Amino acid sequence: MKKKRQIHQDDLQNNKKQPNAYEDLENTQSNVTELIKRMKFREIEEFEIQQFIASQNEQKFLMITGQPGCGKTMLLTKCLKQWQNNYTTIYINAMQCKNYTEFLNICKKQLNVKSTSGKQQARKIIMDTLKEQNTIITIDEFDNLFKVSEKEAFDLFSLSKHAIIIGISNDIEFLQTQSVRYKFQLPQFKNLILKPYTIQQLQELVLDILKQIEIQKYDENAIKILTTRAYNDKGGDMRNIIDIVKRTLRDKDEITTDAVNKEIGMTVFDNKMKSVVTTLSLHQQLILLGITALLKKDTSQIEIDLSDLTRKVNEIKYKLCLPLSVDVEEEINLLKDYNLLTTKEVKQQKMGFKITVKKIQCKFTAEELKYQLSDLDAFKNILQQL
Known part of the structure; x- marks a missing residue:
């Protein structure tokens, strides 16, 4: 007779409900118990x-x-x-x-x-x-x-x-x-x-999510557009649909046809950029991951110091156990050709000396970069922590 030994696994606790629907959906997504209920x-x-x-x-x-x-x-x-x-x-x-x-x-x-x-x-x-x-x-x-x-x-x-x-x-x-x-x-x-969800099933799942986060104002036509377009693009990928819902709810607590059309248009662009990102070298992908982490840490941040980015890339490289030497400045110059970022030099005073600091400005938000990097298996664990 085999002896049973219980292995305890921590259940994620219900997060306190936030007044903002976008934040509440983020909480719901991280709550395993609620996901299972749905x-x-x-x-x-x-x-x-x-x-x-x-x-x-x-x-x-x-x-x-x-x-x-x-x-x-x-x-x-x-x-x-x-x-x-x-x-x-x-x-x-x-x-x-x-x-x-x-x-x-x-x-x-x-x-x-x-x-x-x-x-x-x-x-x-x-x-x-x-x-x-x-x-x-x-x-x-x-x-x-x-x-x-x-x-x-x-x-x-x-x-x-x-x-x-x-x-x-x-x-x-x-x-x-x-x-x-x-x-x-x-x-x-x-x-x-597991066969893909049908369009009708996707629509019902979206309505369940909106009910879960108490979104009462939504355009039924917007739900149909969202699920149909997403189904045709990704073949029933529920995570892709949830991502569009999250982005639609960032600034308002309702789902409208105009907002969905706008986000779907952005998603099409993001998907194109995602294809570009997958073709980049590992060094360049590490730099984008470093930029994502820094932007996520400080959402008000627009420009990033080259020195801060270099430290962050080395930190990520260490976490991934990658024995790589990354020339961040050289790789950034190559990334500019992909229209992902721009750079500029700024004069600053430091300890009484005038120094030149290189600044990087990304053309995407942290969430957009995170989405574009989401197909890279090697980064999945780190992306989940951001």
């Missing part, structure tokens, strides 16, 4: 997941796939809360893992296993612990584990002999491609595909 149109998939968990398969490995914004992570969050009384639950975002050894260390920590040195020793202790417990290991951004460790990550499937493994990813092609490349025979697994 979960709709995934009852069939939830039933299939519960059936899989209850099945008697000797090895249990489930992949949950679907395009971005279709509710994969939210659905698993809901299920994890239901399983906590009967299983030890482990949740890992693979973006946290620089390699497979780090993945094992995170597992070990969440299992409350004593510290050990050496990958093989850690693996053996984890396996022995899993044999004694009913454990579900959920891995979000599952494909990233194979990007950083490739062949080594296939060892993960040996854990499915003693624990239920659930992977979350946008698609499953990477897994099949890697298995062919390394001639690895994948164990039997279930691939549950």
Whole structure:
């Protein structure tokens, strides 16, 4: 009989309601409990997941796939809360893992296993612990584990002999491609595909959000335009729609057709800029991330000192464990060609001396930059903290 050991996970507490609807929507987005309450149109998939968990398969490995914004992570969050009384639950975002050894260390920590040195020793202790417990290991951004460790990550499937493994990813092609490349025979697994929301479902979800934050004034035509255009552009990405709603509510507590059309127009432009940002070098992307962090820290800030930006880029580089030497000034000169920012030199007095300080002025707000960087997997954890 496997012994159950409860792993406590902190639930996010309800934030105090703010008078501004935009701020309240920000709070709602960070509140896992409220997100789960709004979960709709995934009852069939939830039933299939519960059936899989209850099945008697000797090895249990489930992949949950679907395009971005279709509710994969939210659905698993809901299920994890239901399983906590009967299983030890482990949740890992693979973006946290620089390699497979780090993945094992995170597992070990969440299992409350004593510290050990050496990958093989850690693996053996984890396996022995899993044999004694009913454990579900959920891995979000599952494909990233194979990007950083490739062949080594296939060892993960040996854990499915003693624990239920659930992977979350946008698609499953990477897994099949890697298995062919390394001639690895994948164990039997279930691939549950979440279909995109329909336009009608998206409209209902938007109305639920407006009700949640007590927005009573809205134009029904605006909701139709928002969901239809967003559906055609992103194919039912609910996160994209929520982003447009947030931006529409920045300055007013109502949703109008004019405001939605304006934000959709800006979103089209932002999407074009997002495509540009993905083509930049890593150094240039780090600089934009540094600018975003500084603008987010001080929303009244318009110009940024080159020295402040250099410090921030080095700080981010350290957090990401990147052994890179970035010539910030040179990269900024290259970024000017993309119409992302401008620079100027200002004379200042410092300790009785006249000095020349280089200033950077970005052509986008922190939120706009954050959106343009949002497709870069390597920055997701840092962007979530901004």
